[in-house]
Amino acid sequence: MYQNQESNVDQANLAISESIFVCPTYYLLKAFGERAWKGEFAIPPGLHGNDILYYFTSGSAYNNSQFTTAFSNSFMAMVMHETPDDRYTPGDITPSWTSWRNGSTEMMFNETSAGVPDIYPFKTDIAVLERCAQNAESDACNYWLNVSAYSAQ
Secondary structure (H helix, E strand, O other), rough: OOOOOOHHHHHHHHHHHHHHHHHHHHHHHHHHHHHOOOEOOOOOOOOOOOHHHOOOOOOOOOOOOOHHHHHHHHHHHHHHHHHOOOOOOOOOOOOOOOOOOOOOOEEEEEEEOOOOOOEEEOOHHOOOOOHHOOOOOOOHHHHHOOHHHHHHH
């Protein structure tokens, strides 16, 4: 399934990420339909769990008030108004954010090399969607969906 990747390590990384994070995320997005949004936290190093400090503004490594407001308000708007697209705080620089079902739109939360917030919508990579497709026998994520009962995903 991943034999066309550069090395055994690349193959293992792709298999692990798609089975644990990537494909289950897209299955949930599809299941929740109009009530699903996808954002990507990419402040370096962008590791799983690094985003936690930014949800509640409790001392983050990237100390930028515009970024912190945009990121935390998206989360709180979802909690309070059932959409991250509600701008209830002045100064929120997050662009308009439609549900994922409407055009496979995701929101990137990052910073530029100059340290300026870099928050923008983008379309999900079609290659990812093809790998996570549930209707093609050869797709990697179809495999992960079929074995989900055995992998707890």
